[in-house]
Amino acid sequence: MASASTYRLSCSIPGHEMDVRGLATAVFPEGAFVSVSRDRTARVWVPNSSPNGGFTEMHCMNGHTNFVSCVCIIAPNETYPRGLVATGGNDNNICVFSLDRAEPLFTLKGHKNTVCALSAGKFGTLLSGSWDTTAKVWLNEKCMMTLQGHTAAVWAAVILPEQGLMLTGSADKTIKLWKAGRCEKTFTGHEDCVRGLAVVNDVEFFSCSNDASIRRWMVTGECLQIYYSHTNYIYSLAVFPNGQDFVSTGEDRTLRIWKKGECSQTIRLPSQSVWCCCVLPNGDIAVGASDGIIRVFTECEDRVASAQDLQAFEDELSKATIDPKTGDLGDIKIEDLPGREHLNEPGNRDGQTRLIKEDGRVEAYQWSMSDGRWMKIGDVVGGSSQQSSKRVMYEGKEYDFVFTIDVNEGGPSMKLPYNVTDDPWLAAHNFLQKNDLNPMFLDQVANFIIENTKGHTLGPTPATVSDPFTGSGRYIPGSSDRGENYGGDPFTGAGRYIPGSGSAGAAPVGVADPFTGGSAYSSAALQKTSTNIYFPKTDGVTFEQANAAQIFAKLKELNGTAPQEHRLSEEALNNLEKLLLTVSNLKSQEQPTAEQISLLWRACHWPKDIVFPVLDILRLAVRHPEVNAHLCGGTEGASLCNHLLSLLSPQERSANQMLALRTLCNCFTNQHGRQLLLGQREAVLSRASDLRTVCNKNIHVALATLVLNYAGHLHGKPSELEAKAQCLSVASAALEVVQDKEAIFRLLVALGTTVSGDGTAKDLARSLGVSSQIAKYSTVTDPAKVGECCRLVLDELQ
Numbered sequence: 041m042a043s044a045s046t047y048r049l050s051c052s053i054p055g056h057e058m059d060v061r062g063l064a065t066a067v068f069p070e071g072a073f074v075s076v077s078r079d080r081t082a083r084v085w086v087p088n089s090s091p092n093g094g095f096t097e098m099h100c101m102n103g104h105t106n107f108v109s110c111v112c113i114i115a116p117n118e119t120y121p122r123g124l125v126a127t128g129g130n131d132n133n134i135c136v137f138s139l140d141r142a143e144p145l146f147t148l149k150g151h152k153n154t155v156c157a158l159s160a161g162k163f164g165t166l167l168s169g170s171w172d173t174t175a176k177v178w179l180n181e182k183c184m185m186t187l188q189g190h191t192a193a194v195w196a197a198v199i200l201p202e203q204g205l206m207l208t209g210s211a212d213k214t215i216k217l218w219k220a221g222r223c224e225k226t227f228t229g230h231e232d233c234v235r236g237l238a239v240v241n242d243v244e245f246f247s248c249s250n251d252a253s254i255r256r257w258m259v260t261g262e263c264l265q266i267y268y269s270h271t272n273y274i275y276s277l278a279v280f281p282n283g284q285d286f287v288s289t290g291e292d293r294t295l296r297i298w299k300k301g302e303c304s305q306t307i308r309l310p311s312q313s314v315w316c317c318c319v320l321p322n323g324d325i326a327v328g329a330s331d332g333i334i335r336v337f338t339e340c341e342d343r344v345a346s347a348q349d350l351q352a353f354e355d356e357l358s359k360a361t362i363d364p365k366t367g368d369l370g371d372i373k374i375e376d377l378p379g380r381e382h383l384n385e386p387g388n389r390d391g392q393t394r395l396i397k398e399d400g401r402v403e404a405y406q407w408s409m410s411d412g413r414w415m416k417i418g419d420v421v422g423g424s425s426q427q428s429s430k431r432v433m434y435e436g437k438e439y440d441f442v443f444t445i446d447v448n449e450g451g452p453s454m455k456l457p458y459n460v461t462d463d464p465w466l467a468a469h470n471f472l473q474k475n476d477l478n479p480m481f482l483d484q485v486a487n488f489i490i491e492n493t494k495g496h497t498l499g500p501t502p503a504t505v506s507d508p509f510t511g512s513g514r515y516i517p518g519s520s521d522r523g524e525n526y527g528g529d530p531f532t533g534a535g536r537y538i539p540g541s542g543s544a545g546a547a548p549v550g551v552a553d554p555f556t557g558g559s560a561y562s563s564a565a566l567q568k569t570s571t572n573i574y575f576p577k578t579d580g581v582t583f584e585q586a587n588a589a590q591i592f593a594k595l596k597e598l599n600g601t602a603p604q605e606h607r608l609s610e611e612a613l614n615n616l617e618k619l620l621l622t623v624s625n626l627k628s629q630e631q632p633t634a635e636q637i638s639l640l641w642r643a644c645h646w647p648k649d650i651v652f653p654v655l656d657i658l659r660l661a662v663r664h665p666e667v668n669a670h671l672c673g674g675t676e677g678a679s680l681c682n683h684l685l686s687l688l689s690p691q692e693r694s695a696n697q698m699l700a701l702r703t704l705c706n707c708f709t710n711q712h713g714r715q716l717l718l719g720q721r722e723a724v725l726s727r728a729s730d731l732r733t734v735c736n737k738n739i740h741v742a743l744a745t746l747v748l749n750y751a752g753h754l755h756g757k758p759s760e761l762e763a764k765a766q767c768l769s770v771a772s773a774a775l776e777v778v779q780d781k782e783a784i785f786r787l788l789v790a791l792g793t794t795v796s797g798d799g800t801a802k803d804l805a806r807s808l809g810v811s812s813q814i815a816k817y818s819t820v821t822d823p824a825k826v827g828e829c830c831r832l833v834l835d836e837l838q
Contacts, residue, residue: 046390046410047297047305049345049353050324050338051094055083060328062111063318068122068139072098073318073326075334076108082127084139085334093343095336101137103144106130107465112158114166126166128155130465130482134168134178150176150183153193154469154482157208161199163803167206169194171469175208177221177765179807180800184765185221190214193469196237198245204809205259207245209234215247217259220808221769222729229255229263238277238286248274248288254298269296269303272461276316280323287325289314291461293362294391295327295337306391307337308406308417310356312461360418362404377402383414395420432457441493445471456485464489539652539695554785554825555581574829575792578752581745582709583702586660588624592617595653598646606646608639615639616657623661632661637670644683648696655687655699659706668710677716681724688727694736701728701742708749721750721763729770737780744778744786747771751793764801767794772810784817785826792833802837811837 058078066072071087084099107130114124114136124145125137132151135144148168157169166178175187175194187208196209206218215227215234232250239245240256244264248254252274254267272291279286285299291313297305311329318326324338338344345353377397387394387407394405394414402420407413432442434457443456456471458464468485471477554574595616599608608616619636622628640661643654661667671680686692687700704724707713717724728746731739751767754760771787771794778784791810795802805811810833817830 045299045304045339047307047325047337047339048410049350050336050343051345052349052353053085053095053334053336054332055085055097055334056081056328056332058107058332059313059315059330060332060334061107061109061315062127063316063326063328063334064111064113064125065318065320066113066123066125066139067116069098071321073320074111074113074125075326075328076111076127077328077332078107079332080104080106080108080129082108082111082125082135082137084125095334099139099142101125101127101135101142101144103127103135103137103147104129104131104133109154109156110158112160112166114160114164115162117164126158126160128158128168128170130154132170132172134158134166136181146181148178148181148183150186156193156195157197159198159206161206161807162201163807165199165804165807167197167199167208169197169208171473173210175206175218177206177804179761179765179804182761182800184762184804185769187216187218187221187223189216189223189226192233192473195233195235196247198237198239199807200239200242200245200259202242202809203812204807207237209237209247213249215257220772220810221765222773225259225261227257227261227263229266235274236276238279240279240283244283246277246279246286248277248290250274252290252292254288265301267298267301267303269298269306270294275314278317278319278325280319287317287319289317289327293360295325296391297325304390305409306406308357308391309335310353310360310418313463354415358416358418362418362420386412387414393417441489443489443492456489458489458493460493464493539656539699554829572792572832574825574832575789576752576755576796577748577789577793578755580705580708580749580752581786582663582706583659583742583745584663584706586624586656588620591653591656592620595657598650598653602646602650606643608643612639616643619661620657623657623664623667626664632664632666634670637661637667640667641671641676641680648687648693652693652695652699655696655703659699659703662703662706662713663709665710668707669712672707672710672712672716677712678720681716681720685723685727688731690730690734694734694739697731697734698736698739698742701731701739701746704728705742705745705749708753714753717750718753718763722766725750725766725770729773732774732777737783740774740778740780740783741786743774744771744783744790747774748786748790748793751790755793755796758798758800761800761804764794764798765804768801768805768808768810772808772813775813781820781823781826785823785829788814788817788826788829788833792829792836795833795836806837 056077056079060075060077062076064074066074066084069086072084074082074084076082082101083097085095086098088094088096108127109130110128112126114126116123120138122139126134128134132153132155134148134155136146137144151170151172153171155168155170159167164179167175169175171193173190173192173194175197176183177185190210190212192211194208194210198207204219207215209215211233213230213232216223217225230249230251234247234249236248237245243259246254246256250273252270252272254274256264258264270290270292274288274290276289277286288296293308293312293314295307295314296303309329311331313330314327316328320326324336326334326336328334377395380396380398382394382396383405390409392407396403404417404420405414406417408415432439434442434455439457440460441458445454445456454475458467464486467489468482471485472482596613615636616639619632619640622630622632640657644658646654662671684700684704687696704717707717728743731743747767747770754763767790771790775787795805814830814833817826818834820827
């Protein structure tokens with residue numbers, strides 16, 4: 041009788057017509073799970089009520105136009121109390137199903153290649169990984185964020201249960217930790233593609249790789265342990281509820297069960313690729329493989345399969361054909377192998393493999409500790425004495441096939457190496473990616489491989505093969521900062537002109553406006569009314585204060601030292617002075633002339649070490665409707681935006697960075713500027729966010745104000761979810777490093793404005809862990825507005 045700790049076959053579930061690529065435990069019905077397959081379907085399996093156990097197909101879901109690669113369960117909510125099923129496929133789409141209909145409720149489109157990984161988090165958040173090298177965050181049928189940083193396919197993706205953290209594993213051999221849409225850490229150590237990730241708890245996770253190893257990590261970066269036992273690619277992992285034990289599957293035809301850090305049991309399957317696994321609520325293990333069969337294993341004696349079914353499984357296993365290149369059998373020389381008498385000696389560990397010679401054949405046996413005997417697991421083909429001259433060498437490695445593909449008429453041929461143990465679609469994907477060919481030909485190449493390797497015949501490339509693109513013809517594809525602190529003038533010494541000094545930003549809202557300075561705001565104002573005076577703030581915050589005389593004096597001084605080709609004439613200086621006086625006082629009856637605006641724009645291209653007074657004039661000028669329309673509209677607007685972005689580079693001078701940010705903030709004062717910045721939002725906020733690490737409070741205040749102005753203009757626009765997601769991400773990233781209380785306050789107002797009145801934005805903020813991030817500011821009393829605003833934001837996110 042099997043011991044209580046040994047897993048044995050419970051049932052085999054036929055139903056899929058091709059490889060089973062993904063499994064996930066369902067919320068409803070109890071004990072059910074979902075499978076997805078290359079046959080383009082997803083199926084829900086429910087446990088039978090009969091004493092013999094087993095599973096019955098409850099539901100078959102169709103929606104993909106190509107192979108289905110992955111699946112996850114979205115947690116129940118008020119609308120869908122049974123949860124939802126999300127599937128990703130080779131058609132680049134994600135389909136989301138309910139459990140009561142065969143067609144998808146909706147389809148998420150945005151990836152440019154196969155979606156091969158899915159993970160669901162709290163509040164309906166969905167994380168997807170794709171061969172297009174990106175991961176995406178989805179919420180309520182919208183893409184909130186695109187996570188960019190990997191240089192190859194993103195094979196694995198999981199959302200950690202707390203802290204708003206996400207993990208992605210890639211064919212670039214790395215794992216990346218993401219928070220609020222930004223990469224916080226990159227984990228290195230695996231020597232080949234990372235194929236799977238599994239959450240242990242809030243701060244630990246597992247990874248598995250094509251390098252045949254499993255690693256246990258802390259989210260802080262430490263690799264706690266490396267596990268070795270598999271002898272080929274490891275495709276999937278699933279963790280038991282105790283958070284310590286786990287199971288793994290891979291290309292070595294095995295399911296392996298790990299307990300207390302050791303591989304306690306190895307179960308071989310009669311299928312080469314064991315693609316996926318999941319742990320069912322009762323502790324049983326479901327696995328899916330390349331033969332289209334789902335098999336369930338149990339350690340509960342009551343659920344073990346009948347003796348007849350166990351024997352049928354063993355017979356099926358014994359008839360398998362094993363290629364030694366894929367397993368732990370080593371290089372085989374038939375003449376050196378022992379005979380059947382070798383099986384008279386018991387094994388010393390579960391899963392131990394022995395090879396014997398029988399009538400000129402090589403047979404493989406595995407030791408079963410539970411049964412106390414050797415079980416035949418297949419016939420071995422391809423020993424070294426049989427194949428030494430039949431393998432094809434390519435780029436230093438041996439392959440079963442190396443196809444020659446003619447792509448361009450008259451151009452060089454391309455080589456497609458392939459082993460019969462490889463995944464045809466992965467080989468096709470790698471071929472297309474390596475040779476920069478259009479991924480739309482994935483199916484054609486994969487089917488070409490399958491057609492020309494039928495029968496898994498080892499040996500040299502066939503003499504004649506058909507070209508995967510056109511049959512027999514040719515194919516032509518279609519496709520320092522030093523952290524100056526502005527306490528004194530960093531340019532010419534104390535007592536001189538300091539760009540923007542004393543200009544913390546102003547917004548004429550009234551005596552209770554918390555942005556106009558300490559004397560203009562008292563916490564008593566909030567205590568006397570239940571009205572939230574902080575957010576949503578939609579009228580924008582600008583940087584208006586200026587000493588025109590000092591700005592022009594510095595401009596005139598630097599003009600004298602400017603290179604000859606940039607030096608301004610006396611007439612040009614007079615024109616700039618008139619413009620400065622006009623834009624310093626927007627109530628002036630004077631209007632800027634086209635000549636003055638053109639002159640200002642040319643002066644903005646002065647050398648970067650002397651351009652700051654010109655940028656200060658620009659900062660004031662873009663508030664004027666005439667200048668705003670001229671510089672922010674049409675092609676001129678794109679030029680202005682690109683120039684300001686160049687000034688935001690990390691290597692740029694701090695004064696230029698600050699003034700460029702303030703200019704962007706002031707562009708929001710008029711229609712043309714708003715349209716320009718909303719159109720360029722992704723690039724502007726991304727570049728601006730990079731400056732959060734600069735040790736300069738004026739830059740931090742300007743950055744916070746820019747995020748706030750974006751949030752204000754996005755308020756009341758529920759369709760702008762991706763833009764709001766970027767605001768949340770940038771604000772969250774800045775709050776990790778910003779220390780200045782005014783900058784913190786403005787970031788809190790930006791967060792409040794973003795989520796105010798928008799349930800989806802609130803859900804995203806919750807999933808990103810915003811509440812736990814800002815909670816520390818709720819007790820700030822100096823200034824009181826920081827703590828008060830923080831508490832209001834936390835109330836919004838309850």
